[in-house]
Amino acid sequence: MLCENKMITIEQATPADCPVLALMNRQLIDDGGDDSTMADPQLESRMYHWLQGDTYTGFVFKLNGETIGYALIDVSERWLRHFFICRIYRRRGYGREAVRLLMKHLGVEEIGLSCLTKNVSGQGFWRSFQHEAYSTNFSVQRPDIAQLRDEAE
Incomplete structure (x- = not known):
């Protein structure tokens, strides 16, 4: 069932979108299990900085005029930094339509994320899209960190 015959549109995000984008970013952080302690005003400020800078372009997805999701793209690298669809709109085809x-x-056929x-x-x-894994990211600690912790105890 693709989007239940409701119209999704895409628009470039503006600074006026930052408050709602910050709230969605908080939900995206929660979805990812990130333990970020950034408060909503900090998230809004960061979003504003990203939209005003030269690296990222933001987009909002709207359903009948209501913002239901967003994407933050590094256009020069064709890299999707953020992609979010509000929880109440998931598993109904809106995310797939937003990606399309x-x-x-x-004007791209593929994008990294x-x-x-x-x-x-x-x-x-x-994983529901045709894809090819091309890297694995790691977060590693300095080798002597565990030893330093043990010595401190």
């Missing part, structure tokens, strides 16, 4: 609209708008390990539903979503 985004890629069509960007990463998905946090703890974001199991996000991984399932991205």
Whole structure:
């Protein structure tokens, strides 16, 4: 069932979108299991900085005029930094349609992205597309950190 015959549109995000994008970013952080302690005003400020900078372009997805998701793209690298669809609109085809609209708008046939390990539903979503894994990211600690902790105790 693709989008239940409701119209999804894509628009470039503006600074006026930052408050709602920050709230969605908080949900995306929660979905990813990230333990970020950034407060909503910090997330809004960061989003504003990203939209005003030269690296990222933001897009909002709207359903009948209501913002239901967003994407943050490093257009020069064709890298999807954030992709989010509100929980109440998931598993109804809106995410897939938003990806289609985004890629069509960007004029690309493929785009790179990463998905946090703890974001199991996000991984399932991205695996539903034809894809090719081309890297594995690691977060490693300095080898002597554990030893230093043991010595401190």
